[in-house]
Amino acid sequence: MGALGKFWESSVGKKIVMGVTGVILVGFVIGHMAGNLQFFAGADRYNAYARLLKHDIIELTWIVRGTLIVSVILHVTAAYQLTMRNRAARPADYALREPQVSTYASRTMRWGGVYLLVFLLYHIGHFTTGWFHPAFSETGTWGNVAIAFKSVPVALFYLGAMALLALHLYHGIWACARTLGFARPSANPLQRRIALVLAIVVSVGFSLLPLSVVLGFVR
Amino acid sequence: MTVKLDSKIPGGPLAEKWDAHRFEMKLVNPANKRKYHVIVVGSGLAGAAAAASMSELGYNVSCFAYQDSPRRAHSIAAQGGINAAKNYRNDGDSIRRLFYDTIKGGDFRAREANVYRLAQISVDIIDQCVAQGVPFAREYGGLLANRSFGGAQVSRTFYARGQTGQQLLLGAYQALEKEIAHGSVTMYSRHEMLDLVTIDGVARGIITRDMVSGKIEAHVADAVVLGTGGYGNVFYLSTNAKGCNVTATWRAHKKGAAFANPCYTQIHPTCIPQSGDHQSKLTLMSESLRNDGRVWVPKRREDCGKHPSEIAEDDRDYYLERKYPSFGNLSPRDIASRAAKEACDDGRGVGPGGRGVYLDFADAIKRLGKAAIEERYGNLFEMYERITAEDPYTVPMRIYPASHYSMGGLWVDYNLMSNVQGLHVIGEANFSDHGANRLGASALMQGLGDGYYVIPNTIGHYLASNKLGKVTADHPEFRAAIEQVEGRQRRLLGIKGKRTPDSFHKELGKIMWEKCGMARNAKGLNEALQEIPALREEFWQNVTVPGSGEELNQSLEKAGRVADFLEFGELLVTDALHREESCGGHFREEHQTEDGEAKRNDEQFAYVAAWEYAGEGKSPILNKEPLVFENVHLATRSYK
Amino acid sequence: MSAGLNLTLHVWRQAGPNAAGRMVDYKATDISPEMSFLEMLDVVNERLIESGGDPIAFDHDCREGICGMCGVMINGAAHGPMKLTTACQLHMRTFKDGDEITIEPWRAAGFPVVRDLVVDRSALDRIIQAGGYISAPTGSAQDANALPIPKQDADEAMDAAACIGCGACVAACPNSSASLFTSAKITHLGKLPQGQPERYRRALSMVAQMDLEGFGGCTLFGECQEACPKGISIDSITQMNRDYLWASLTKREEKKVAGAG
Known part of the structure; x- marks a missing residue:
C-alpha cells in the first residue's frame, strides 16, 4: 500500500481528511452566509449577485463547486467509515454508561451530519436546479427565496438544518483545530470559544432569510 | 551438609574491584549469545532492566510477570527518588560518601565491595534513564534538580514528581517492550513461577502457571534470574502491592538457595x-x-x-x-x-x-x-x-x-549468583546491598544497578565459564517438578475447609506484626514459633479454595502464596530469634542502650545469616558469611 | 461499625473468554464508608467464598492508584464517580446507604473479557512495542546533564508520562478509542530532545498499531480526559495528530544498504 493509501486507512489520517475538508466546508458556509445576507439589500442587488456567480464567473464557480463536491464526498465517506469502525470497536455495549463531559453537539455529529447531507441535496435541488421549487426562475433568485420560505414546513426544515449546522460547527470547528494539530495546549482543552462564535454567526446569519420571510418581515 | 558460601569478592583496592573484575570475567562471543537462553522472573526495575539489557547484548530472554503487563510491577509505586553520587550540587558528595552512607545506614551489615560497586554505577544509572526519556525534575536552566532525602546530608536524590519509581519503571519497561518487538525477549504476562528446576544442582529452568488457562508449564534455560521483589506481605498489611509474594524465592530456597537475613525488614x-x-x-x-x-x-x-x-x-x-x-x-x-x-x-x-x-x-x-x-x-x-x-x-x-521493604533475601555472591549454580537473584529479592536497613531512594538505585549494569556482565561470565549440557522439558527433574506443583494445587483445591486463604493471611500477618514487627523480644518470637506452625497446620486442613485449577482462579493463586508465607514466616522469626542484637530494621528489645537505642553486637553478629532448607519439618541450617570491613570503621549509628 | 452501608451490586459475571456473561445481583451489607471500593469487593468475595459461592474476579495490585491494574466501570463511569481517582482509591463514603451500584468490565474489542471484571489489555503493550520507547541501549548514554532540557518541556513530558496504562480512556470513550493512551506516550517522548530521532517514525507506527488492535477513532468527545485518573489532557491527542500529519507529509523511503561494515 502506498503512503497515501496508508494515510487514508489510518483512523488519524481519515480524521485529518475530515478536518481538511471541514475547513473547506466551513470556509464555504461563511462565504455563502455572507453572500446570502445581500438578500436584505433588495432583489436587484441579490439577483445581480446570483448572476455574477451563475454567469460572469461561472468557470470559477465550477472550480469551487468541484472542490466542494469532492470535499463533501470525502467528508461523508470518511465519517461513514470511521463510524463503522467505531461501532465495531465495542461489539458488546455497557449496561450502563453515563456520558460525563461530552457535549450534545459531539453526540449529534453523526445523525446531525446525515440530516445536513439530506438537507444539502434538497437545498441544491431547491435553489440551484429548481427541481423541488414550486415557481423557480433562473434569473429571479430573490423571488425564489421569498416564495420558498412562505411555506412554513420548508422554512422549518431549513431552520432545523441551521440549528443542526450550529451544533455541527460548534463541535466540528473545535475538533478540526485539534485534529489538524494547530490548537495550542490549554488548561481547559474542552473550552471552544471560537467555535461557539462561528457556529452562532453562521447559523443565525443563514436563518435570518427563512425567518424574515416566514415571519413576514420581508414580502 | 552445609552450603558453601563463597562471596567471590575480587581482590585489590575497593575502588578498583569492579573494574578489575569486569576485565577478569570471561566473555561470551557476540555470535554465540543468541544461543543462550536466560529466564528472568519479575519485570520490576531489576527484572525489566535485566531482561532488556541482556537482550540488547544478544541473549535470548524469557521474562515472566504475574501482572497483566510488565509495566505494573510494584517498583512503580516508589515515590521519592533515586540516589546517585553525581555531586551535581557540589555539596561534598562522592562515590565514597554514598558508599559510606549506605554501609552506615545499613548498620554495618552489608558487604563493602557490593555497596561500593553500587555507588559507582549509581552515576551511570541516571545517565541511562535520562537517555531513555525519563522526565526527571529540572531547574529552569534545564539541568537536573536534586533534593536531599531520607536523612542524607547531601542532595543526591533525583526525582520525577512523586512518581519516580513509575517513571524509572516505564523507562525499563519501554526498553523491554522494544526488545520484545525486536523478538529477542519473549514476555509471559499473567504467569506465576511456582518452582525452580535444578539438574545436578544447577538451575536449569522454572515451572510456571498460566494464570488465565491454568496450564502448568516447564521453561528450560541456561540461567535463571529472579527479580521477584520482597516479602513484606508476610505482615499481611504492608505498602507492597496485593500480589507481592515470597513464592518464587521461597521455592528457590526449598531447592537449595540460601535465604539470607530474613529478619531484616524495613518498616x-x-x-x-x-x-x-x-x-x-x-x-x-x-x-x-x-x-x-x-x-x-x-x-x-x-x-x-x-x-x-x-x-x-x-x-x-x-x-x-x-x-x-x-x-x-x-x-x-x-x-x-x-x-x-x-x-x-x-x-x-x-x-x-x-x-x-x-x-x-x-x-x-x-x-x-x-x-x-x-x-x-x-x-x-x-x-x-x-x-x-x-x-x-x-x-x-x-x-x-508499615512494612515496606525487605533487606533480606536470597543469598548471592558478588556476581549476584546464589549458592545454586546458575540461579541469579537481583533487586529486592536478594539480600546484598542494604545490610540491616535501607536508606531512602536507594531501592531504585539497587534494582536498576543490578539489572542494567551488574547482571548483564556477570551472566556472561557464568555462561562462558560453565559447560551446560542440552536439556529439554522432558527431563525427569522437570517432570517431577511439574508433578509436585500439580499435586500441591490439587491438594489446595481438595481441602474444602471453612476458612478463606485471606483469613489465614490476615492471622499470620497479625502474629508477624505483633511479635516480629518493629520491636522483637525472645518471648514473643518463641510464641510466634509456636503459633505459626499451628496456623499452617490449620491452613492445610481448613482452607477452602473455590473453583478449579484450569481457569483464572484468584483464590487459588492467593492460597498458594499464603501457604508459602506460612512457611517463610517461621524462618523470618527463627532468624530474628537467633540474631541476639539490634541492628537496623531488626530491633531486639533485650539489646538496647539505656536510652532505648539499638545496640549492635559486632563481636558475634557481624555476619550474614544464610539459612539453608533442611527438609520438611526440620529446622533450617544456619550458615554464616562473615562480614569484613577493611575500609570503614564500625561506628555506632547515632543520629542525635 | 454501626454506620455500615447496605448496597445492592449489579455485577457482570462471565466464566471465561468465550462464555456468555450476564449481570448478577449481590447484596453488600454493613460496608464501612472507610473502605476502598476494592476492599468492599474483597468483603463481598470473602462472604461468597465462605458461603460456597464463586468470588468475583477483578484485577488489582498496588491499591494506591499507580500500577494501573485495577479498573472497572462503576455506575457507568470508568473508575467510578470521583475525578482523578482509580477504583482502588475510590472510597465507599462516596456512596449512600441503599445505593445500587452497577459494576462492569472495560468494554472494547481491543480489551476482550478474560473473566468477570478482568479484561486483556495486552493491546496497550503492543502499541508501546510499536515505538513507545527511545532506542538507547544500556551503556550508550552520555552524561545526564550534557543536554539541558527546558523545565517546561520536562514538565509537559512528565504530565503525559504520568499515564498508568489502566485503559480507562478506552473504556470511557464512546468509540473505544485508544487515542489518549497512544498520544500520551507520543507526547511524553516527543517533548524531550532524546525522543526526536524516532519522533515521526514513532507517530506513524504507534497509530498504525492502535488501529490494528481494533480500537475506534477519536471524535474528541473528551470523555477520556475526564475518565483519566492521572488527568492526561486531550492536548496529547492534538500533539499526536500534528506529529502524524507531519510524519505523513515528510516521510522518506528508507534506503536499504547491504553489507555496511
Whole structure:
C-alpha cells in the first residue's frame, strides 16, 4: 500500500481528511452566509449577485463547486467509515454508561451530519436546479427565496438544518483545530470559544432569510 | 551438609574491584549469545532492566510477570527518588560518601565491595534513564534538580514528581517492550513461577502457571534470574502491592538457595494508618514529607481524643526533635518508626485504635506559604485526603509505620549468583546491598544497578565459564517438578475447609506484626514459633479454595502464596530469634542502650545469616558469611 | 461499625473468554464508608467464598492508584464517580446507604473479557512495542546533564508520562478509542530532545498499531480526559495528530544498504 493509501486507512489520517475538508466546508458556509445576507439589500442587488456567480464567473464557480463536491464526498465517506469502525470497536455495549463531559453537539455529529447531507441535496435541488421549487426562475433568485420560505414546513426544515449546522460547527470547528494539530495546549482543552462564535454567526446569519420571510418581515 | 558460601569478592583496592573484575570475567562471543537462553522472573526495575539489557547484548530472554503487563510491577509505586553520587550540587558528595552512607545506614551489615560497586554505577544509572526519556525534575536552566532525602546530608536524590519509581519503571519497561518487538525477549504476562528446576544442582529452568488457562508449564534455560521483589506481605498489611509474594524465592530456597537475613525488614515511618479490619493494604506517603512536616503526639494521654487544634503547643511532644536534635524529623526510617511505636505503646497515639502520630505542616505553611507546600507535596496531600477525607492543609496528617521493604533475601555472591549454580537473584529479592536497613531512594538505585549494569556482565561470565549440557522439558527433574506443583494445587483445591486463604493471611500477618514487627523480644518470637506452625497446620486442613485449577482462579493463586508465607514466616522469626542484637530494621528489645537505642553486637553478629532448607519439618541450617570491613570503621549509628 | 452501608451490586459475571456473561445481583451489607471500593469487593468475595459461592474476579495490585491494574466501570463511569481517582482509591463514603451500584468490565474489542471484571489489555503493550520507547541501549548514554532540557518541556513530558496504562480512556470513550493512551506516550517522548530521532517514525507506527488492535477513532468527545485518573489532557491527542500529519507529509523511503561494515 502506498503512503497515501496508508494515510487514508489510518483512523488519524481519515480524521485529518475530515478536518481538511471541514475547513473547506466551513470556509464555504461563511462565504455563502455572507453572500446570502445581500438578500436584505433588495432583489436587484441579490439577483445581480446570483448572476455574477451563475454567469460572469461561472468557470470559477465550477472550480469551487468541484472542490466542494469532492470535499463533501470525502467528508461523508470518511465519517461513514470511521463510524463503522467505531461501532465495531465495542461489539458488546455497557449496561450502563453515563456520558460525563461530552457535549450534545459531539453526540449529534453523526445523525446531525446525515440530516445536513439530506438537507444539502434538497437545498441544491431547491435553489440551484429548481427541481423541488414550486415557481423557480433562473434569473429571479430573490423571488425564489421569498416564495420558498412562505411555506412554513420548508422554512422549518431549513431552520432545523441551521440549528443542526450550529451544533455541527460548534463541535466540528473545535475538533478540526485539534485534529489538524494547530490548537495550542490549554488548561481547559474542552473550552471552544471560537467555535461557539462561528457556529452562532453562521447559523443565525443563514436563518435570518427563512425567518424574515416566514415571519413576514420581508414580502 | 552445609552450603558453601563463597562471596567471590575480587581482590585489590575497593575502588578498583569492579573494574578489575569486569576485565577478569570471561566473555561470551557476540555470535554465540543468541544461543543462550536466560529466564528472568519479575519485570520490576531489576527484572525489566535485566531482561532488556541482556537482550540488547544478544541473549535470548524469557521474562515472566504475574501482572497483566510488565509495566505494573510494584517498583512503580516508589515515590521519592533515586540516589546517585553525581555531586551535581557540589555539596561534598562522592562515590565514597554514598558508599559510606549506605554501609552506615545499613548498620554495618552489608558487604563493602557490593555497596561500593553500587555507588559507582549509581552515576551511570541516571545517565541511562535520562537517555531513555525519563522526565526527571529540572531547574529552569534545564539541568537536573536534586533534593536531599531520607536523612542524607547531601542532595543526591533525583526525582520525577512523586512518581519516580513509575517513571524509572516505564523507562525499563519501554526498553523491554522494544526488545520484545525486536523478538529477542519473549514476555509471559499473567504467569506465576511456582518452582525452580535444578539438574545436578544447577538451575536449569522454572515451572510456571498460566494464570488465565491454568496450564502448568516447564521453561528450560541456561540461567535463571529472579527479580521477584520482597516479602513484606508476610505482615499481611504492608505498602507492597496485593500480589507481592515470597513464592518464587521461597521455592528457590526449598531447592537449595540460601535465604539470607530474613529478619531484616524495613518498616516505613510515614504511612496512612489503618482505618479498620477491612484494611487490605497500607499506603505510603513519601518520606520527603518529613522535610517540612513536624512529627508529634500529645504529651498527655487524656489529650489523645481531642481535636489536634485544641491541643496547645506546650502540650505537644515533638518527640523526634526532642530525642534526636541534630536529625530531628529527618531521622532514618527505623528510628522514626520505632519512636512512633513507642509513643503509641505509651498510650499517646492518635486516631482509630490509637495507632497513629501527627505529621504537622502548620509551621511550614506559616513559614513558606500554602502555595509553596502545595507545589512540593500537592499530589501527596490530595492522595491523603482521598483516602482519609481529611484536609492536611488544615488538620495535621496522621501517620503510622508499615512494612515496606525487605533487606533480606536470597543469598548471592558478588556476581549476584546464589549458592545454586546458575540461579541469579537481583533487586529486592536478594539480600546484598542494604545490610540491616535501607536508606531512602536507594531501592531504585539497587534494582536498576543490578539489572542494567551488574547482571548483564556477570551472566556472561557464568555462561562462558560453565559447560551446560542440552536439556529439554522432558527431563525427569522437570517432570517431577511439574508433578509436585500439580499435586500441591490439587491438594489446595481438595481441602474444602471453612476458612478463606485471606483469613489465614490476615492471622499470620497479625502474629508477624505483633511479635516480629518493629520491636522483637525472645518471648514473643518463641510464641510466634509456636503459633505459626499451628496456623499452617490449620491452613492445610481448613482452607477452602473455590473453583478449579484450569481457569483464572484468584483464590487459588492467593492460597498458594499464603501457604508459602506460612512457611517463610517461621524462618523470618527463627532468624530474628537467633540474631541476639539490634541492628537496623531488626530491633531486639533485650539489646538496647539505656536510652532505648539499638545496640549492635559486632563481636558475634557481624555476619550474614544464610539459612539453608533442611527438609520438611526440620529446622533450617544456619550458615554464616562473615562480614569484613577493611575500609570503614564500625561506628555506632547515632543520629542525635 | 454501626454506620455500615447496605448496597445492592449489579455485577457482570462471565466464566471465561468465550462464555456468555450476564449481570448478577449481590447484596453488600454493613460496608464501612472507610473502605476502598476494592476492599468492599474483597468483603463481598470473602462472604461468597465462605458461603460456597464463586468470588468475583477483578484485577488489582498496588491499591494506591499507580500500577494501573485495577479498573472497572462503576455506575457507568470508568473508575467510578470521583475525578482523578482509580477504583482502588475510590472510597465507599462516596456512596449512600441503599445505593445500587452497577459494576462492569472495560468494554472494547481491543480489551476482550478474560473473566468477570478482568479484561486483556495486552493491546496497550503492543502499541508501546510499536515505538513507545527511545532506542538507547544500556551503556550508550552520555552524561545526564550534557543536554539541558527546558523545565517546561520536562514538565509537559512528565504530565503525559504520568499515564498508568489502566485503559480507562478506552473504556470511557464512546468509540473505544485508544487515542489518549497512544498520544500520551507520543507526547511524553516527543517533548524531550532524546525522543526526536524516532519522533515521526514513532507517530506513524504507534497509530498504525492502535488501529490494528481494533480500537475506534477519536471524535474528541473528551470523555477520556475526564475518565483519566492521572488527568492526561486531550492536548496529547492534538500533539499526536500534528506529529502524524507531519510524519505523513515528510516521510522518506528508507534506503536499504547491504553489507555496511
